[in-house]
Amino acid sequence: MNIVVFTKSTPDTAAKVEVDGGGKVTWGNAQLVLNPWDEYSVTESVLLKDAHKVNTTAFAIGDEIHNDALKQALAIGMDNAIRIWDAGMSGQDSLGFAKSAAAAVKKLGDVGLVIFGKEFVDVGTDAQVYQLARLLGCTAIGAVSKIVAVDFNAKTIKVERMVEEGKQTLTAPLPAVISVLKDINEPKSPSFIGIRKASKAVIPVWSSADLGLGEAASGAAAKVSTVAYRNLPVRAGQVEIIEGGSERERAEKLVNKLLEEKVI
């Protein structure tokens, strides 16, 4: 039985990400890290691997920069890492990503659980979680804060998930595609042995031909195109520091300004 995680490399969360003069997104020489939400999905797969006799595979869809994330997943304790890419996939949309992911899951075979982090911070979406589940014809459960029980033989899972109004407990059959929140675990750090294994690992690459995808998941077939990137509008004005002899005086000045602004 396989557990699969989809991950990718993203610029360090402290990086200043900007659009340069040529319209390209840049992050200077900031380091690439495992997509921050994926610390939880990778850790959860390793915890499940230790508790059940399952095999764990990390996939990344994208060019060489995503080897960093895959190596990090190996260093944290996942068994295998595979990158999916060819030049024709450049510019694919989230559905193209999901189609590639679905083909990879089928090629790997015997997959019980696919785990995503809450979202990919680069593309800023969790859409592929649900799109992948529907393409595979299996259960999708988003925003999971706890796996209460999972039985890979009986093929059932029981989870808690967070919605706006509170916490829901659900049972569903496997295979399932889930996304996990920060609450789910305490992220594991890479182990010494893991780092050594990762540094020696040669990451295989599956192309769209290997996956038998044809044009379906290519950039050319994308139903959504990115027209342009732009920087955030600069927040107007400078901070006005409220001065006053006492906190009461400062509070009155501030409250008057907020009432004038009609934000209350």
Next chain:
Amino acid sequence: MSAVFVWIDQFKGKALNASWEALAVGRTVANAWGVPLTAVVFGQGIENVVTLSFHYGADKVVKCEDATLADYRLEPYAALLGKVVGDAKAVIGGGSTRGRELIAAVSADLNGALLSDVTELSADGGKLNATRPVFAGKVLSTVAPSGDGSVFITTRSRAFAPLTPDASRAGEVESVAPVLSEGQISTKIEGFEETKGTVNLSDAAIIISGGRGVGSPEGFAPVRELADVLGGAVGASRAAVDAGWIPYPHQVGQTGKVVSPNLYVAAGLSGSIQHQAGMRTSKVIVAINKDPDAPIFKLAQYGIVGDLFKELPAIAAVFREKLGK
């Protein structure tokens, strides 16, 4: 030409504000294309939501009232929504947990174009162009559907204003039957624990947040007090959450909630780049911090350099007097 559809997310017979925001976006698109706007409401005890859907801009409502749909589950909802919208030109949902997953799922079922988490949308000349934040909100991208298949859209909470409700509006209601029977639905809801007494962060118009500076779980008392006086929600930095002073659902930022209130008060938090990613689109930001060099003052419109334990209670007291509470 077929309609523009908006799925209305409701919980126990009350629609989420995000749904009325989505309906306003639907109105813009429907007007630009000269087609009717249809609201889609599933659940039980949804009469009031149906009525309000007209007030908030729908021309028609398709509803399904059934026990299998009483609580949201992706399986029966996706099967039914896919059938209702058919080859619709556009299907829109608000930026709730349920909306994001349902619209994405149906976009895959119907092989459509998905524009998710949209913060701006133009339909000038009938052509859609959307803005969506990427890289944790540090950069914006403009995206557009290619080709002329169905377009699926989810909006980010509070990025769009709902229309002013017009109680004189009404229209045709079409009732439909569910697609899946209970026996065909594999997901079962075993329990639900409602979060009581707190305002939902992503929907909140006012948020008061505390950071490492509050120092302890009890240190959140003045933060909570001001939130109570203003009817706002309580937020927190990751430092406060990681310290165990407040649960994770309160975290604002890159690995927490992304919020966009009218007023965001940041007390005892420095304004790290990861925190900013979650709150920088707030309309008015007020910073209260002992350190005049804290980065949060670069983002704030108003600042008080001082001790949050003195400043927050004073602000709450003045508001209480002025608002007569």
